[in-house]
Amino acid sequence: MSDRLTEVSRYFIPPDLKQAKRRGKEEVQVLQFEAIPEDMREIGRGKHYLIKTYGCQMNVHDSETIAGILQSMGYSPTDREEDADVILLNTCAVRENAEDKVFGELGRLKPLKVERPGLILGVCGCMSQEEAVIRRILQQHQYVDLIFGTHNIHRLPFLLKEALFSKEMVVEVWSKEGDIVENLPKARQDGLKAWVNIMYGCDKFCTYCIVPYTRGKERSRRPEDVLAEVRELARKGYREVTLLGQNVNAYGKDFTDRTYTFAHLLDDVRKIGIPRVRFTTSHPRDFDDHLIEVLAKGGNLVEHIHLPVQSGSSEVLKRMARKYNREQYLELVRKIREAIPHVSLTTDIIVGFPGETEEQFEETLSLVREVEYDSAFTFIYSPREGTPAARMEDNVPYEVKKERLLRLNRVQDEISRRKNEALRGQVVEVLVEGESKKNPEILSGRTRTNKLVNFRGPKSLIGQFVQVRISEPLTYTLKGEWVETESVAGAGM
Numbered sequence: 001m002s003d004r005l006t007e008v009s010r011y012f013i014p015p016d017l018k019q020a021k022r023r024g025k026e027e028v029q030v031l032q033f034e035a036i037p038e039d040m041r042e043i044g045r046g047k048h049y050l051i052k053t054y055g056c057q058m059n060v061h062d063s064e065t066i067a068g069i070l071q072s073m074g075y076s077p078t079d080r081e082e083d084a085d086v087i088l089l090n091t092c093a094v095r096e097n098a099e100d101k102v103f104g105e106l107g108r109l110k111p112l113k114v115e116r117p118g119l120i121l122g123v124c125g126c127m128s129q130e131e132a133v134i135r136r137i138l139q140q141h142q143y144v145d146l147i148f149g150t151h152n153i154h155r156l157p158f159l160l161k162e163a164l165f166s167k168e169m170v171v172e173v174w175s176k177e178g179d180i181v182e183n184l185p186k187a188r189q190d191g192l193k194a195w196v197n198i199m200y201g202c203d204k205f206c207t208y209c210i211v212p213y214t215r216g217k218e219r220s221r222r223p224e225d226v227l228a229e230v231r232e233l234a235r236k237g238y239r240e241v242t243l244l245g246q247n248v249n250a251y252g253k254d255f256t257d258r259t260y261t262f263a264h265l266l267d268d269v270r271k272i273g274i275p276r277v278r279f280t281t282s283h284p285r286d287f288d289d290h291l292i293e294v295l296a297k298g299g300n301l302v303e304h305i306h307l308p309v310q311s312g313s314s315e316v317l318k319r320m321a322r323k324y325n326r327e328q329y330l331e332l333v334r335k336i337r338e339a340i341p342h343v344s345l346t347t348d349i350i351v352g353f354p355g356e357t358e359e360q361f362e363e364t365l366s367l368v369r370e371v372e373y374d375s376a377f378t379f380i381y382s383p384r385e386g387t388p389a390a391r392m393e394d395n396v397p398y399e400v401k402k403e404r405l406l407r408l409n410r411v412q413d414e415i416s417r418r419k420n421e422a423l424r425g426q427v428v429e430v431l432v433e434g435e436s437k438k439n440p441e442i443l444s445g446r447t448r449t450n451k452l453v454n455f456r457g458p459k460s461l462i463g464q465f466v467q468v469r470i471s472e473p474l475t476y477t478l479k480g481e482w483v484e485t486e487s488v489a490g491a492g493m
C-alpha cells in the first residue's frame with residue numbers, strides 16, 4: 001500500500017463490501033443535520049467550489065445537497081476549474097465507462113493540484129463505496145485529498161476541515177445499512193423542477209448491480225418529512241417535482257408503525273398541487289394495483305412511467321434475479337395501459353448479459369416490439385466487481401454484444417420515430433425550461449410524457465406552461481410552433 005496509508009488521517013475509514021452486503025435487523029435512525037459549527041461557517045468565505053456529477057438522478061440530487069452544505073460554509077459555486085478551491089467528483093459505479101471517466105478526470109486534474117497545492121480535490125458518490133476504487137486511488141492518485149461515501153455526506157463540514165488542515169488523505173466511507181438524515185441544506189440547480197428523495201438504498205440485489213452495496217438497505221423517509229418538503233417547494237413556486245428512489249415502489253415497506261405505501265404517498269403529494277408530479281425509478285416487481293389506481297387519477301400525476309425491463313427473456317431475468325418473468329411484466333404493462341390509455345412507457349435494457357443466447361436476445365426484441373416503448377436506455381452488459389454476475393461466465397463476445405445493441409437500437413428508434421410521428425399536428429402542453437442548448441434563439445421544454453420539444457418564442461415564456469403544435473417530429477425530440485400560453489392551475493387539471 002502507499003506511503004499515504006502509513007500516515008492515515010484519524011478519519012481513515014475505508015469501505016468494506018462484505019459489510020455493505022449485510023442486511024440486519026437494525027432500526028433505521030432518523031437523524032437531524034447538525035447546524036454547521038461556528039468555526040466552519042465562514043471557512044469558505046471568498047472561496048469557490050466545483051462539483052462534477054456522474055450517473056443517475058440520485059447523484060445529481062446528492063450534488064445539490066453537497067452544494068447546499070458548501071454554501072452554508074460560505075463557499076460560492078464556479079464553473080471554472082482554475083477558480084475552484086474545492087473540486088469534488090460525485091461518482092457513479094453502475095457502468096464501467098463512468099469509472100474510467102472519473103479516473104481519467106483525476107489524472108487530468110493532477111497538474112492543477114500540483115500547481116495549486118491548496119486546492120482540495122475530493123471523490124464521493126457510489127464509486128467511493130468500493131474497496132477496489134479506494135485501493136486504486138491510494139496507490140495511483142495520492143494527490144487526492146478527500147474521499148467520502150454516500151452515507152457520509154452530512155459529515156462533509158468535518159471532513160473538509162480535516163482535509164484543509166491535515167496533510168493526510170481523509171477517507172471516511174461507512175459501509176453500513178444506512179440512516180436517514182433530515183434537514184440537509186440543498187442548493188437546487190433549477191427553480192422550476194425539483195427532486196425529492198423519498199427513500200434511500202435498495203434491497204433487490206439484482207445480480208449485475210452494485211447499488212445495494214453502495215447505498216445501503218431500503219429505507220423510507222417518513223411521509224410527514226417528504227410532504228413538508230413538497231409543500232415548501234409548492235410555496236416557492238416549483239412547477240414540477242420528481243420523487244426519487246432506487247426503487248420507489250418499495251416505499252413504506254420498512255415502516256413498522258403504519259401501513260403507508262408509495263401509492264398513499266403519491267396520492268398525498270398529488271393533493272399538494274404542484275402542476276406536475278413524476279417519480280423514478282420503478283421496479284416492476286413492486287408495482288401494485290393500488291399504485292395503478294392512483295396514477296389513473298391523472299391530473300398532475302403525469303402519464304409517463306419509466307419501467308425498467310432489462311431483458312425480454314424469463315431465463316435471463318432469472319439469472320439477473322429481477323424476480324419477475326416476461327409474462328408478469330407484460331401483464332403489468334397491460335394493466336397499466338388499460339387504466340391509463342395514453343401512458344408513455346420508457347425502459348432500461350441490458351444486452352449481452354452472461355449466457356444470453358441469440359434466441360434470448362430475440363425475446364428482448366420481440367418484447368420491445370410488443371410493448372412499444374416511447375424510448376429506451378440501452379446498455380451493453382459490463383461486470384461490476386463484487387456482484388454475483390461478475391462471477392458468471394461472460395461468454396458473449398464483445399462484438400456480438402455490440403451487434404445486438406445496434407439491432408436493438410434500430411428496432412427501438414423505429415418505434416420512437418413512429419410514436420413521435422403520431423404527434424404531428426397535435427397541440428401538447430410544454431413546461432418551458434429555457435433556451436435550447438444548441439441554439440439560444442430556440443426555446444426548449446418537456447411534455448407531460450417527458451419528451452423534449454424545441455420551438456421559437458419569447459424568452460418570457462421560460463418557466464411557463466405553453467401550448468405547442470408539433471410540426472416536425474424527430475426520433476428523439478420534437479419540433480413545434482408555439483400556439484398560446486396558458487397557466488396550469490395545479491392539481492386536477
Ligand code: SF4
Pocket residue numbers: 202203204205206209210211212246247283
Ligand atoms: S432494483 Fe436492481 S437494478 Fe435497481 S438499484 Fe436495486 S439492485 Fe440495482
